[in-house]
Amino acid sequence: MNARDRIEAIKKSPVIRVRDVIAMIAVTIVVAAIAIALAFSGKKGETVFVTSGGETTSYPLAENRTIDLGSLKVVIENGSVFVADSTCPDGLCEKQGRISESGKTIVCLPSGIVVRVGGEGEFDAVTGGAA
Amino acid sequence: MNAKRITYPALYAVAAIALGLIENALPPVVPVAGVKIGLGNAVVLFAIVTLSVPEAALILTAKCLVVALASGNIFSLAYSLPAGFAALAAEALLIRFFVGKLSLVAVSYTGAIIHTAVQIAVASAVVGVGLIAYFPIAGAVSGVCGAAVGVVAAVAVKALPEKFIVEDKEK
Numbered sequence: 001m002n003a004r005d006r007i008e009a010i011k012k013s014p015v016i017r018v019r020d021v022i023a024m025i026a027v028t029i030v031v032a033a034i035a036i037a038l039a040f041s042g043k044k045g046e047t048v049f050v051t052s053g054g055e056t057t058s059y060p061l062a063e064n065r066t067i068d069l070g071s072l073k074v075v076i077e078n079g080s081v082f083v084a085d086s087t088c089p090d091g092l093c094e095k096q097g098r099i100s101e102s103g104k105t106i107v108c109l110p111s112g113i114v115v116r117v118g119g120e121g122e123f124d125a126v127t128g129g130a131a
Numbered sequence: 132m133n134a135k136r137i138t139y140p141a142l143y144a145v146a147a148i149a150l151g152l153i154e155n156a157l158p159p160v161v162p163v164a165g166v167k168i169g170l171g172n173a174v175v176l177f178a179i180v181t182l183s184v185p186e187a188a189l190i191l192t193a194k195c196l197v198v199a200l201a202s203g204n205i206f207s208l209a210y211s212l213p214a215g216f217a218a219l220a221a222e223a224l225l226i227r228f229f230v231g232k233l234s235l236v237a238v239s240y241t242g243a244i245i246h247t248a249v250q251i252a253v254a255s256a257v258v259g260v261g262l263i264a265y266f267p268i269a270g271a272v273s274g275v276c277g278a279a280v281g282v283v284a285a286v287a288v289k290a291l292p293e294k295f296i297v298e299d300k301e302k
Contacts, residue, residue, distance in 0.1 A: 010231065010289065016234050016285075023241075031248065
């Protein structure tokens with residue numbers, strides 16, 4: 001099919017038809033399904049890495065504990081980790097909620113603290129997000 | 132070689148670059164970081180229909196290079212080239228098999244969504260963290276923009292005067 005045929009075909013058909021809307025909805029559903037599948041494919045992590053003042057300490061995700069870092073507390077509870085009792089003005093670190101999947105992070109910029117979940121599924125989680 | 136074959140791709144490349152630069156110069160119309168309307172893509176889509184896929188690819192490459200140079204952010208090529216070519220491939224295939232059956236609006240919509248998906252994939256690879264959570268909003272906005280760009284391309288093709296049609300082979 002040459003350019004003239006393509007141009008004629010488009011000139012003859014309307015700008016948008018019902019079938020185009022259906023096609024767009026179909027594309028949306030397929031893409032959304034793939035995205036949801038990828039988003040939930042994260043592997044559960046095993047280790048919590050807490051970086052504070054340039055030093056990183058690791059803790060097992062399976063053991064409940066509370067790490068008091070002064071400006072905030074990192075709480076490991078029932079296989080997930082979250083930040084509590086933060087003294088920073090915006091409290092964004094607390095709002096980042098609970099994380100448990102490998103590759104997920106909580107960052108508190110004012111205090112320079114990074115909480116990261118790592119573990120066996122770590123590599124998969126990163127490439128899974130990138131695929 | 133027909134003179135039109137040389138001048139038209141160049142002309143369209145300039146149009147795509149101009150639209151890309153204008154878009155960069157304007158304040159962001161879309162309130163989602165990293166999402167642009169992609170007016171220049173209307174020209175690329177238009178070129179797939181009225182010229183050929185290789186020429187559309189040249190126009191796309193020229194547009195990405197010049198816009199990246201002009202914006203002072205060469206690294207943005209890492210995002211714009213893979214995403215642009217993925218969208219171009221999808222649009223070219225859809226046009227190859229469904230021209231006249233599916234409108235350019237649906238083609239452009241699909242291209243825009245694929246463009247955003249590839250950009251987020253590249254960004255995830257660069258950052259090292261999956262940014263897929265960002266996809267629903269960015270995908271939705273880019274879909275709307277892509278459909279609008281498709282309308283522009285479709286109207287442009289419909290209004291294309293006879294003398295602007297470049298024959299594939301000289302008769």
